[in-house]
Amino acid sequence: MVVVNALVQGILLGGLFAMAALGLSIAFGVLRVVNLAHGEIMTVGAYIAAIGLxxxxxNVWVSMLIVVPVLGFVGYWVQRLLLQRALRISELAPLLVTFGIAIIIPNVLIELFTTNKQQIATxxxxxxxxxxVEGVSIGVLPLITMIVAVALIAATQLFLARTRTGRYMRAAADDSETLRLMGVDHRRLYALAMALAFGIAAFAGIFLGMRQGGVTPFDGHLAVLFAFEAVIIGGLGSLWGTLAGGIVLGVAQTLAGVVSPELPLLVGNLVFLAVLMFRPAGIVRSKVVV
Amino acid sequence: MSPEAADAVRVDRYRRRMTVTQIVGAAIIVALAFAPYVFEPAVTSSWIKLFYLITLATVWNLLAGYAGMVSVGQQAYIGLGAYGIFVFNDLGLDPYSSALVASVAIGIIAFALSFVAFRLRGGYFAIGTWVIAEAVRQIVVRFDSLGAGRGRSISDYTSDPVMRNLFTYWLALGILAATLIATLFLLRSRMGIALQSIRDNEVAARALGIHVARTKRIVFVIAGIGAGLAGSVICLQAIGVQSPSQIFSVSYSAFMVFMVLIGGIGTIEGPIIGAVIYYVMDLYFSQMGLWYLVVLGALAIAVTLFFPRGIWGALSARYNLAVFPIGHRVVAVAPGAGVRGERRMAMAAGTGK
Incomplete structure (x- = not known):
């Protein structure tokens, strides 16, 4: 029963990982930028919620209404002012810029708010x-997280499939040169994609904070790695694959937690490395290219 | 150029300049080796840090600047280098031999890990190396004999602090010299040209018959060994590891990125300049605490965006400088073409690169 319970918790945890991974996927899919600061954006979202509280x-749910647009706005301008310039310089430049941001944010947070956990009460x-049943219980928050994650992925898919901006974004993912020739302002499009990525990251960050009862400056480093692992395990280019990848990672972590409380992170990382080694295209065959 | 003049040119590898570089370089290394007899031990032991910083910057530049692989996981090898000292020291070797033996082991580990890391490309390669570094740390702390999560100190070590500093100094200097010499000769070799072509256009390089994966793998292993040796020096100087999360910290990657970007990515001279700048900044500003890291991050972003060639890159482009000559130039040897031949006629290979 312990194992079944761990399995259920792991599946639900996967929802959180998938949510965290969504923003990373969008940024990479549309802009080919791997945002190393993705986890830090999540942390910032959680911090704003904690401070608002x-x-x-x-209320945390009310603060989401503020946090998501604020970080979306930040993402828009980070793209326009920093990353757009970096994209023109070289392939490596955007990566180095986001790494710089990833170093700046946690240290600023430590200096401003110490390393103490900022409570997010729910x-x-x-x-x-x-x-x-006896021995298996489902947490309400993880369940809500999973439902929201599924809804968010579905909404993102719909957005990419049905709206004009979404179609442009997919076109940019395929061939941004041609899109530019068609008269689409790619800079604005890229900035919108980054705004979406930042907004969703902040949203996921609040859920992560709620789950942990708070947020510390160090959470971002872990979160970006989890998000990335979910993306790779699921297979690049598939949002539903990312959900599957998140679930695999979540289950691996909770099952390892049954054996020893020190193991979850290590086993999660090893599962990721094994998938990378033996199934580098991910566990789900991708159909939709984002 | 007329056809008959075509065979009247030769490709110059800056042989004369290379000879000068070798003589001056050897003189500097010998002078530094004798420095402990002249200066106070406190002075020379403070240079140890500079030596390992230059080593770290040089190997990271080899990865990112020449092979196009941005890794933010080199702390894996730094940590392994530090912990390797404990492993081989416990087996009965003295700490200095342990560092060298550990570097061989790290080379093998880096070779094995390259097969995982090379599944990923570009940005995902960067984040993948970060995951590998985390996994390595998590495995290392599983061993109680290595101090688990608490860190530990070197058990069998010379008790005389003067001798300790002296030997660590020489080891650090030797590692630095070996790294720079290896880098210079690597980049002057056929493989150096292959590397630069991979960095500039991987697809084209492959089409020209370059073994892209093999070349990258060799660089990945060299970079791992270099970082591992630097980690050994860090451990020797601190007589141990304070905490695994510190020696495996991603901050080391931030420092490497900073040093290489400021100095000039894709040049041999740049990382040396960057390391000196970082070393001086560290002396004066490290008491600022974490704001110091914030400033480093912001500077790295600013340099990437507005000064992408870095200090040496800008200087060498402007004044055509090259302390370490690794380029090619075509020189006309026929009379008559001599005037033009004196100038560089083929800039394609560049001088700084």
Whole structure:
């Protein structure tokens, strides 16, 4: 029963990883930029929510309405002012810029808020659970996270398939040169994609913070690695594959946690490396290219 | 150029300049080796840090600047180099031999890991190396004999601090010299040209018959060994490892990126300049605490965006400088073409690159 329970928790944890990975996938898919600061954007989102809660007593769900547009706005201008320039310089430049951001953010957060955990209270939601059978219970928050993750992926798919901007983004992923020839302002399009990526990252960051009951400056480093692992395990270019990848990673971690509390991260990383070695295209065959 | 003049040119590899570089370089290394007899031990032991910083910057530049592989996971090898000292020291070797034996082991590990890392490309390669570094750290801390998560100190070590500093100094200097010599000769070799063509256009390089994966793998292994040796020096100087999360910290990658970018990526001279700048900044500003890292990150971004060639890149482009000559030039040897031949007629190979 312990194993079954761990399996269920792992699947639900996968929802969080998939949510975290979504922004990374969008940025890479549309712009071919791997955002090494992705995890830090998640952390910043969680910090704003935590501060909103402690200073203004803002409910976490309400603060999402502020955090997501704010980080989306930041993402838009980071793209326009920094990354757009970097893209013109070389292939490596955007990577180095995002790495610079990834170094700056946690250190600023430590200097401003110390290394202490900033609480994100959810009014008991994080500990509430539904007992399915004896020994297996489903946490309410992980369940909500999973549902939101699925909805978010579906919405992103719809956005990319049905809206004009979404179609342009897919076109940019395939052939941005030609798109430019068609008269589409690729800079604005790229910035919108980055805004979307940052917004979703911040959103996922708040969910991560709620799960952990708070956020520390060090969470970003871990989060970006989890997100990346979910993307690679699932297979590049498939959003539903990323969900599958997140679930594999989540299950690997929770099952390892049954054996020893020190093992989850190591086993998660080893599973990732094994997939990379033996199934480099990921566990899901990709059909939709994002 | 007329057809009959075509065979009246020769490709010059800057042989004379290379000879000068070798003589001056050897003189500097010998002088530095004798420095501990002249200066106070405190002075020379503070140079150890500069030596390993230059080593780190040089090998990272080899990876990113010449082979086009941005790794943010070189701390894996730094940590392994530090922990390798414990492993071989416990087996009965003295700490200095341990460093050298560990570097061989690290070369083998880097070779094995390259098969995983090379599944990924570009940005995902960078983040993949980061995951590998995390996994390596998580495996290392599983060993209680290595101090688990607490770090440990070298058990069998010379008790005399003067001798300790002296030997660490010479080891660090030797590693630095070996790294620079290896880099210079590697880049002057056929493989150096292959590397630069891979960096500039991997597809075209492959089409020209260059073994892209093999060439990259060799560089990856060399970079791992270099970082491992630097890690050994760090461990020897601190007589141990304070905590695994420190020696395996991603900050080391940030320092390497910073040094190489500031100095000039894709040049041999650049990382040396960058390391000196970082070393001086570190002396004066490290008491700023973490804001110092913030400034480094911001500077790295600014240099990437507005000064992508770095200090040496800009200088060498402007004044046509090359301390370490690795380029080619075509020189006319026929009389009459001599005036033009004196100038560089084929800039394709460049001088700084």
């Amino acid at each position: 402690s200073w203004a007593g803002l 009014g008991g939601l994080a500990v509430r659970s539904i007992q399915v």
